Amino acid sequence: MKGLILAGGTGSRLRPITHTGPKQLIPVANKPVLEYAVEDLRAAGITDIGVVLGHKGREGIQSFLGDGSEYGVDITYVVQGNPLGLAHAAGCAREFVGDDDFVMYLGDNLLNQGVGRLVENFESGDYAAAIALQHVDDPGAFGIAEVDAAGEVRRLVEKPDDPPSDLALIGVYVFSPAVFDAVADLEPSWRGELEITDALQSLLDDGLAISSHVVDGWWKDTGKPGDILEANRLVLADLDPADDGTVEEGAETKGRIDLREGATVESDAVVRGPVSLGEGVTVRDGAYVGPYTSVGADSTVANAHVENTVIIGGAEIDASGRIVDSLIGSDVSITSADGLLPEGQRLVVGENSDIKL
Numbered sequence: 637m638k639g640l641i642l643a644g645g646t647g648s649r650l651r652p653i654t655h656t657g658p659k660q661l662i663p664v665a666n667k668p669v670l671e672y673a674v675e676d677l678r679a680a681g682i683t684d685i686g687v688v689l690g691h692k693g694r695e696g697i698q699s700f701l702g703d704g705s706e707y708g709v710d711i712t713y714v715v716q717g718n719p720l721g722l723a724h725a726a727g728c729a730r731e732f733v734g735d736d737d738f739v740m741y742l743g744d745n746l747l748n749q750g751v752g753r754l755v756e757n758f759e760s761g762d763y764a765a766a767i768a769l770q771h772v773d774d775p776g777a778f779g780i781a782e783v784d785a786a787g788e789v790r791r792l793v794e795k796p797d798d799p800p801s802d803l804a805l806i807g808v809y810v811f812s813p814a815v816f817d818a819v820a821d822l823e824p825s826w827r828g829e830l831e832i833t834d835a836l837q838s839l840l841d842d843g844l845a846i847s848s849h850v851v852d853g854w855w856k857d858t859g860k861p862g863d864i865l866e867a868n869r870l871v872l873a874d875l876d877p878a879d880d881g882t883v884e885e886g887a888e889t890k891g892r893i894d895l896r897e898g899a900t901v902e903s904d905a906v907v908r909g910p911v912s913l914g915e916g917v918t919v920r921d922g923a924y925v926g927p928y929t930s931v932g933a934d935s936t937v938a939n940a941h942v943e944n945t946v947i948i949g950g951a952e953i954d955a956s957g958r959i960v961d962s963l964i965g966s967d968v969s970i971t972s973a974d975g976l977l978p979e980g981q982r983l984v985v986g987e988n989s990d991i992k993l
Contacts, residue, residue: 637755637810638736639677639685640714642725643670643697643743660743661696662864663948665871666896666914666930668700673741674707676750682739683709686732688716688725721829726811727819735813742807746867748853748874751808757787757847758810764844765815765836768808770855778804779833781848789846794825794833803848805833806855814844861963868946869928872910881913891927914949932966939972 643660660670677685685704689697694715704711716728726740737758739751751768758766767789769781775796782791782800791800809832818838822830839846856867877892881899889901891909899913904921907913911925914933919925924941931937932949941958950967953959956974964970985991 637682638733638738639682639709640688640726640729640733640738640740641670641673641677641685641743642688642722642740643690643693660693661700663930663932663946664746664864664867665875665894666912666932669746669867670697670700670743671707672746673743674701674704674709676747677739677741678707678709679750680739680752680755682755684712685709686712686714686729686738687743688714688729690716690719719829721825721827722832723819723822723830723835726815726832726835727830730816733813733816737810737812740809740811745807746856746871747806747808747851748855748870749851753852754808754849755810757849761847762845763810763847764812764839766810766847766849767836768806768855769803769848769850770806771802771850772804773802775799775802775804779831780804783848787848789836789840789848791840792833792837794831803850806851809836814839818842864946864963865928865944865961868930869944872912872928872930875910875912877909877912881917896933940970 661668674685687697687701698713701711712732714729714732716725739755754766754768767781772778776799777795779792779794780796780799780801781789781803783789783803793800815835818835819830821838822834825831836846854870856863856870875892875894877894879895880897881895883889883901884903886903887901888906893907893909894912896913896915898916901907901919902921905919906924907919908926910927912930913919914931916934917931918936920936920938922939923937925931925937926943928944929942931947935947935949935951936953938954940953940955942953943960945959945962945964947964948966951964952969955970955972
């Protein structure tokens with residue numbers, strides 16, 4: 637069985653962070669989201685992996701993954717070009733997949749329990765596909781599956797007005813090569829895309845069976861800043877921390893702290909986990925780094941109070957204020973505005989205004 641990771645999206649909902657890099661390389665607990673997908677496939681015994689690329693971020697992803705040998709896998713790159721839907725991305729990989737079954741994994745997904753059970757379900761019967769599902773509160777916002785008591789799929793519909801269930805497709809699938817014929821016959825949806833739910837429904841219409849697996853634990857789509865922060869919280873809560881840095885005498889540390897090589901917590905700093913401090917990070921005297929924060933490599937935090945935040949790396953934070961619930965890009969400088977503020981309020985006020993200062 638092969639793996640196929642889709643990494644061709646533009647990341648428009650994560651701008652401006654994605655103006656300078658692909659969303660799949662945004663770190664969660666100081667590990668790029670894409671790396672989690674590779675690890676999940678490898679843990680399921682899948683080491684021959686295709687990565688589907690778009691126009692944007694292609695070089696960054698190829699530079700990060702290389703040939704895959706660093707991660708114990710073999711990477712082949714497939715260029716999709718314009719993002720014309722998940723089914724289109726699958727179709728672009730037909731030559732790579734050949735006659736093998738394959739797992740298709742959206743590269744901005746995070747799964748708590750991996751894909752092993754989904755693969756087992758697929759291999760347990762004569763199935764054309766298998767889909768990972770999770771119960772959701774707002775099924776009208778997802779592709780939704782209707783399944784029978786045995787877990788076999790009966791019907792699929794994309795973002796329904798009247799959902800047949802609350803079981804949402806979460807972006808991880810197993811396919812036999814039969815899916816390629818289904819994709820070839822698709823017409824674009826109202827969004828101008830080839831929908832994977834339409835391809836799955838086509839398999840059902842042809843009398844082929846599809847199994848399902850409701851995932852254990854949590855699942856996160858990391859497509860928006862709030863999703864990144866929530867995923868960071870979830871991963872840090874279960875993190876097996878490293879202890880490869882330095883905590884100076886007098887520093888106050890509490891809870892689970894992932895301290896990477898070269899990271900330093902100075903003597904008058906406070907760090908309360910769960911926290912991940914990347915390689916070469918310095919938390920200076922007087923700084924506070926609070927729960928559910930990841931500070932990327934070669935960053936410095938001084939004076940500031942930082943909590944529930946992802947700092948991607950190379951950042952210089954030296955301000956006396958509180959930074960909370962934030963996603964901060966690479967090589968950012970945040971410093972104090974003390975002494976720079978005007979003595980009074982500067983206003984441009986239109987007529988008939990009512991202002992309280």
